[in-house]
Amino acid sequence: xxxxxxxxxxxxxxxxxxxxxxxxxxxxxxxxxxxxxxxxxxxxxxxxxxxxxxxxxxxxxxxxxxxxxxxxxxxxxxxxxxxxxxxxxxxxxxxxxxxxxxxxxxxxxxxxxxxxxxxxxxxxxxxxxxxxxxxxxxxxxxxxxxxxxxxxxxxxxxxxxxxxxxxxxxxxxxxxxxxxxxxxxxxxxxxxxxxxxxxxxxxxxxxxxxxxxxxxxxxxxxxxxxxxxxxxxxxxxxxxxxxxxxxxxxxxxxxxxxxxxxxxxxxxxxxxxxxxxxxxxxxxxxxxxxxxxxxxxxxxxxxxxxxxxxxxxxxxxxxxxxxxxxxxxxxxxxxxxxxxxxxxxxxxxxxxxxxxxxxxxxxxxxxxx
Amino acid sequence: xxxxxxxxxxxxxxxxxxxxxxxxxxxxxxxxxxxxxxxxxxxxxxxxxxxxxxxxxxxxxxxxxxxxxxxxxxxxxxxxxxxxxxxxxxxxxxxxxxxxxxxxxxxxxxxxxxxxxxxxxxxxxxxxxxxxxxxxxxxxxxxxxxxxxxxxxxxxxxxxxxxxxxxxxxxxxxxxxxxxxxxxxxxxxxxxxxxxxxxxxxxxxxxxxxxxxxxxxxxxxxxxxxxxxxxxxxxxxxxxxxxxxxxxxxxxxxxxxxxxxxxxxxxxxxxxxxxxxxxxxxxxxxxxxxxxxxxxxxxxxxx
Numbered sequence: 001x002x003x004x005x006x007x008x009x010x011x012x013x014x015x016x017x018x019x020x021x022x023x024x025x026x027x028x029x030x031x032x033x034x035x036x037x038x039x040x041x042x043x044x045x046x047x048x049x050x051x052x053x054x055x056x057x058x059x060x061x062x063x064x065x066x067x068x069x070x071x072x073x074x075x076x077x078x079x080x081x082x083x084x085x086x087x088x089x090x091x092x093x094x095x096x097x098x099x100x101x102x103x104x105x106x107x108x109x110x111x112x113x114x115x116x117x118x119x120x121x122x123x124x125x126x127x128x129x130x131x132x133x134x135x136x137x138x139x140x141x142x143x144x145x146x147x148x149x150x151x152x153x154x155x156x157x158x159x160x161x162x163x164x165x166x167x168x169x170x171x172x173x174x175x176x177x178x179x180x181x182x183x184x185x186x187x188x189x190x191x192x193x194x195x196x197x198x199x200x201x202x203x204x205x206x207x208x209x210x211x212x213x214x215x216x217x218x219x220x221x222x223x224x225x226x227x228x229x230x231x232x233x234x235x236x237x238x239x240x241x242x243x244x245x246x247x248x249x250x251x252x253x254x255x256x257x258x259x260x261x262x263x264x265x266x267x268x269x270x271x272x273x274x275x276x277x278x279x280x281x282x283x284x285x286x287x288x289x290x291x292x293x294x295x296x297x298x299x300x301x302x303x304x305x306x307x308x309x310x311x312x313x314x315x316x317x318x319x320x321x322x323x324x325x326x327x328x329x330x331x332x333x334x335x336x337x338x339x340x341x342x343x344x345x346x347x348x349x350x351x352x353x354x355x356x357x358x359x360x361x362x363x364x365x366x367x368x369x
Numbered sequence: 370x371x372x373x374x375x376x377x378x379x380x381x382x383x384x385x386x387x388x389x390x391x392x393x394x395x396x397x398x399x400x401x402x403x404x405x406x407x408x409x410x411x412x413x414x415x416x417x418x419x420x421x422x423x424x425x426x427x428x429x430x431x432x433x434x435x436x437x438x439x440x441x442x443x444x445x446x447x448x449x450x451x452x453x454x455x456x457x458x459x460x461x462x463x464x465x466x467x468x469x470x471x472x473x474x475x476x477x478x479x480x481x482x483x484x485x486x487x488x489x490x491x492x493x494x495x496x497x498x499x500x501x502x503x504x505x506x507x508x509x510x511x512x513x514x515x516x517x518x519x520x521x522x523x524x525x526x527x528x529x530x531x532x533x534x535x536x537x538x539x540x541x542x543x544x545x546x547x548x549x550x551x552x553x554x555x556x557x558x559x560x561x562x563x564x565x566x567x568x569x570x571x572x573x574x575x576x577x578x579x580x581x582x583x584x585x586x587x588x589x590x591x592x593x594x595x596x597x598x599x600x601x602x603x604x605x606x607x608x609x610x611x612x613x614x615x616x617x618x619x620x621x622x623x624x625x626x627x628x629x630x631x632x633x634x635x636x637x638x639x640x641x642x643x644x645x646x647x648x649x650x651x652x653x654x655x656x657x658x659x660x661x662x663x664x665x666x667x668x669x670x671x672x
Binding site (some may be wrong): 029033037085087133137141142143144145147148150152154155158161162165166213214286289290291314325326327328330331332333335336338339341342343345346347350 | 394400408442446449451452453455456457459460462463465466467468469470471472548581582584586589592593595596630633635636639640642643647648650651653669
């Protein structure tokens with residue numbers, strides 16, 4: 001009989017190795033699945049993980065792809081640490097894009113110094129408001145935040161669809177569901193590196209994303225609110241004795257993650273799309289969940305995890321072009337990766353012990369217990 | 370009007386299957402958020418087999434089998450490796466959506482013959498009622514039978530008692546000598562089989578082709594339905610019909626030229642889910658009294 005025995009302390013090497021082993025196992029399992037379905041596994045893995053970063057400018061694009069993931073995951077870290085399951089970041093992202101789009105489209109004449117901050121604030125507000133629905137329903141009516149936040153994602157997708165086809169459609173768009181193009185002041189510009197020039201599509205939003213991850217780390221590890229979040233997640237009973245309010249923490253973490261997802265929506269539109277359209281996100285809100293777990297709920301590790309997952313996302317594009325695989329195949333990798341990470345978590349928390357039949361076990365372990 | 374009611378019934382069938390399967394899994398204490406992924410795996414397998422063999426009945430079995438197999442992955446991780454059930458369920462949905470798309474890529478654009486209708490002799494000749502209730506394909510009857518079976522097993526048999534004991538207090542059930550993990554494994558696999566059947570119904574009856582992500586959130590609505598039904602099988606049937614009705618309302622509204630933008634009508638099932646969740650969860654005592662006490666809690670014998 002195999003039993004799980006809780007570890008008293010976790011070896012550091014195990015903590016560091018877990019994500020690496022998880023990635024390695026994901027590649028192996030992925031290769032097996034590809035081979036089973038009749039694709040050349042080595043060719044598939046090459047297209048997925050090497051081809052997208054084989055030129056310097058592609059490194060820039062990798063950061064661009066990771067940008068929304070890092071921003072969203074920096075917020076989700078708070079939720080998952082507190083054991084609050086916000087899986088509606090996708091919807092909050094859309095609302096952030098819509099709110100910042102309102103600023104950009106309604107006040108196109110604003111100067112740059114006013115436009116950008118206003119758009120960021122608006123996007124945070126949009127994501128925050130959308131996240132407040134599951135938060136308040138949870139604290140007020142004890143409603144399951146997983147289902148509510150997810151249902152709201154479908155609602156948000158339909159909402160933006162209506163907005164760009166109806167009230168905000170550019171009359172000059174020849175019937176396409178698009179708003180007017182944003183003015184230059186509302187766009188995020190590309191970074192011009194001294195001596196190198198532009199690196200792919202690398203834009204200033206990426207710098208913002210890195211700053212947000214560092215900011216999240218600071219709040220979580222150096223501030224009282226961060227401590228509250230960690231305590232309420234790890235030991236809610238102890239938290240209540242310490243006078244922390246579970247409702248406050250729930251509202252706060254959903255607020256933080258909603259605002260972060262909103263900013264991701266604004267950055268995505270202002271840096272890459274330049275106008276609102278029905279599809280502004282490619283499931284970043286869901287993918288960021290995996291990034292958060294790959295980072296093991298550590299905001300600084302979110303940066304590296306975001307880059308790894310972004311690589312798989314870009315790999316999906318290149319495998320689609322080179323091998324004719326459907327785009328959703330990335331989901332296979334993402335799903336397996338999440339499985340492996342969760343399993344790794346178990347190996348961190350428990351030792352596996354093979355127990356002998358009862359009579360023998362009493363003799364062997366009797367002295368230790 | 371009869372046509373409309375008929376459509377409501379057909380629309381609710383996938384929800385009935387998926388929700389009553391998930392209900393059994395949850396009564397044993399396991400929250401499997403991977404319903405959407407299991408449904409998609411069921412749908413793509415059912416379509417592939419029905420297309421390959423020409424037999425929609427074989428497709429149905431393939432869907433059930435694929436759903437159970439997908440649930441087996443979930444069971445391996447949550448039961449075998451004691452992983453977090455919420456996150457593992459999410460992983461299962463992401464994985465199932467991706468894998469079904471990969472398997473189904475060569476199938477896009479093909480069509481199959483759906484399940485034939487079975488007219489029950491005598492009964493199907495009753496005016497109106499006969500058409501509404503007794504002229505369906507085999508899976509409609511099966512859905513009702515399965516709900517009845519779930520209710521009977523849960524409430525009136527020893528097996529049901531064990532499932533509920535494991536779901537309400539796994540430590541006591543373990544102390545009594547029942548295999549907590551064994552019971553949960555079977556319950557989860559049953560849930561997967563039912564989700565697979567629910568998914569299979571989409572390409573076998575509702576739309577006779579395969580499309581990526583064709584379940585369109587039905588798996589999540591099924592999860593909400595379990596809460597709506599307060600973990601009682603027969604209430605799943607009623608709830609599924611209500612949701613089927615709401616889903617159909619948007620189509621009916623469009624056909625009648627309502628001036629509300631279609632997007633708002635499409636939001637109805639999702640908004641209704643939220644409202645229903647609020648109404649059910651509002652009364653904390655009621656919600657707690659009915660939900661399995663160990664739902665989502667990890668069991669390992671080596672404490």
